[in-house]
Amino acid sequence: MKVVVNGATREVDQQTLGELLDVILTDTRGSAAAVDGEVVPRAGWAGFALHEGQSVEILTAVQGG
Amino acid sequence: MDDPLVIAGTELSSRLILGTGGAPSMRVIDEAVGASGTAMCTVAMRRLDATTNGSIVEVLDRHGVRILPNTAGCRTAREAVLTAELAREALGTDWVKLEVIADERTLLPDPVELLDAAQLLVAKGFHVLPYTNDDPVLSRRLQQAGCVAVMPLGSPIGSGLGIQNPHNIELIVAEAAVPVVLDAGIGTASDAALAMELGCAAVLLASAVTRAQRPDQMAAAMAGAVTAGRLARTAGRIPRRTHAEASSPIEGMAVL
Known part of the structure; x- marks a missing residue:
């Protein structure tokens, strides 16, 4: 399915947010x-x-003030 | 002298709060945090960028400092609340430096949106530390809304213009029931010392250190200035006089 991740449309296989974040976040x-x-x-x-x-x-x- | 900063019942061992924005590298932050002796640092929340090198959270965790997320860049109460909620999830803290700015040119707080956001966040259980104008009335209203500190600006963010309206800072301090943190505008050590002499409980600064030619040296200077200013404030300074008052005895002068 297509979802928009941080403003960019992406084709993803993952069915849940948890699976998607497992791929994206270290x-x-x-x-x-x-x-x-x-x-x-x-x-x-x-x-x-x-x-x-x-x-x-x-x-x-x-980083931010 | 044991004289910790206490915000919302939590003791912080330093009255210097360091913002981490503006540094050219993570190493500069690392060294500045170490040299400043700070117990709390701010971070911003932004879209994940895979090209970023190193994690600010990792650096701050290693120093054992408390992390205070901000809502920098938000223009409306709605944006600020959502950003604060994301920061709470990301960092596991319900403390937030609330920033709601009016425009990019001045980066001045939008008082209407700020107060609205403060009320919404307090209702959601946040401990709110608002970055505010040097306005005694707005500071009063933010306290009435349940903020755990008020953080008036000395002058615009990143300007290094110091404290442009010391009288207002004194007025804010005089009636504050929560810690007053001078936030924004500090350029050099004497500005930080003045903030403390005016009665502020702490100073929050970033650019003055992170954009200095020698950030770690400036961080050490700021730490000394905050300590000196606090000592001077609590020591009770002499009154200002129009004319001189001799410190040597007047009696017993030889007739020459």
Whole structure:
């Protein structure tokens, strides 16, 4: 299915947010995810089913004042 | 002298809070954090970028400092709340440096959106440390909203112009029931010392250190300035006088 990850449309095989993040993140400390503008708590990643056209934002802590 | 900074019941061993923005490399951050003796550093939340080298969280974890995520770049209360929620998930902290700016040119806080965001975040259980204008009335309103500190600017972010309205900072301090953290505008050590002499509980700075020619040396200077300013404040300075007052005895002068 196609989902939008951080603004770029991507064809993904993964069925859940947890599976997608396993592929994208090397370390989950410092990172968080939102789908269609709603924060998905870490504990809910594994059970969160992805659907065609959803917008996934993956954020991480960076240098900042 | 044991004189810790206490925010929301949590003791911090340093009154210097270091922002990590503006550094040319992770190594510079690493050295500056070490030289500053800080106990808390800020980070921003951004889209994952696979090209970034090294993890700021890893560096800060190694120094054992508390991580304070910010909502830098947010323009509306809605954006700021969502960013704070993401930061809470990412870093496992409900402390947030709330930043809601009005425009890119001044980076000044938007007071209406800021207060709105503060109220929403407090209701969601966050400990909110708002970056605010040097406005005593807005500071009062932020405290009424339940913020655990207020962080007025000395001058615009990254300007290095120091404290442009020390009188307002004094007014904010005089009626604050929570710690006042001077945030933004610090250029050099004397600015940080002045903030503490005016009664601020702490100083938050980034660019002054991270963009200095020798960041670790400036970090050490800021640590000394914050300590000196705090000592001077609590020591009780002499009043300012219009005319001189001799410190040597007036009596007993020889007739020459």
